[in-house]
Amino acid sequence: MQRLLAQIGRTQRLNAINVLKRSAGLTVRELSGELGMSYMGAKQICLDLEKDGFLQTFRRNHGVGRPEILYSLTEKAQALFPQADNTVVLSLLDQARKLFGAGAPEKLLFLYYQKLTEGYLSKLGEVGDRTERAQKFARIRDKEGYIANVFEEPLRIVERHHPMQGVLDTYPEIAAMEKDMFQKVLRLSVTREQSGSSPALETVYVLS
Numbered sequence: 001m002q003r004l005l006a007q008i009g010r011t012q013r014l015n016a017i018n019v020l021k022r023s024a025g026l027t028v029r030e031l032s033g034e035l036g037m038s039y040m041g042a043k044q045i046c047l048d049l050e051k052d053g054f055l056q057t058f059r060r061n062h063g064v065g066r067p068e069i070l071y072s073l074t075e076k077a078q079a080l081f082p083q084a085d086n087t088v089v090l091s092l093l094d095q096a097r098k099l100f101g102a103g104a105p106e107k108l109l110f111l112y113y114q115k116l117t118e119g120y121l122s123k124l125g126e127v128g129d130r131t132e133r134a135q136k137f138a139r140i141r142d143k144e145g146y147i148a149n150v151f152e153e154p155l156r157i158v159e160r161h162h163p164m165q166g167v168l169d170t171y172p173e174i175a176a177m178e179k180d181m182f183q184k185v186l187r188l189s190v191t192r193e194q195s196g197s198s199p200a201l202e203t204v205y206v207l208s
Contacts, residue, residue: 016045017077021147021160025070046071082145086166106173113177120185131155133186134207157205
């Protein structure tokens with residue numbers, strides 16, 4: 001990661017990557033607004049990062065007129081965002097399976113998410129308003145590295161990074177555990193949706 005950071009260099013380039021990580025892709029004009037800089041300044045940053053392999057482009061059609069060009073992160077850029085030591089976790093879960101049977105990893109993961117749920121409930125306390133509760137929970141998750149944001153209409157939490165992505169890829173049943181955790185913590189009905197692919201996976205929790 002240090003080598004990648006050295007290659008990116010200037011702070012504005014890092015800021016651009018962080019802003020793009022929180023989106024499904026932005027035009028140069030949208031990015032310039034987020035960064036508070038000129039269109040040409042943002043354009044040059046995008047071109048430099050694309051040249052270095054950190055950004056890629058795709059087109060967004062509106063049905064009328066020319067399609068817009070959007071920039072998004074490449075897999076190389078995704079490596080800048082921290083992952084937990086998935087190798088150790090996966091090894092421990094595999095050893096549990098060998099020692100205690102095929103169901104052991106799922107039981108351990110269930111206990112982990114049960115404990116995680118208790119911790120979140122303690123941190124949130126009795127915040128009652130559904131939107132305020134979602135915002136506070138998203139801030140906690142964001143600090144933990146999930147790149148979480150709250151959106152409305154419908155009320156939803158969007159996460160664009162998963163520190164345990166390697167474990168999630170191996171044990172997809174985690175998705176149901178996370179959905180259950182969100183429901184208990186937020187005291188709402190939750191629909192969990194995923195798009196994209198690892199490592200650029202986007203998870204949307206629609207709250208109702």
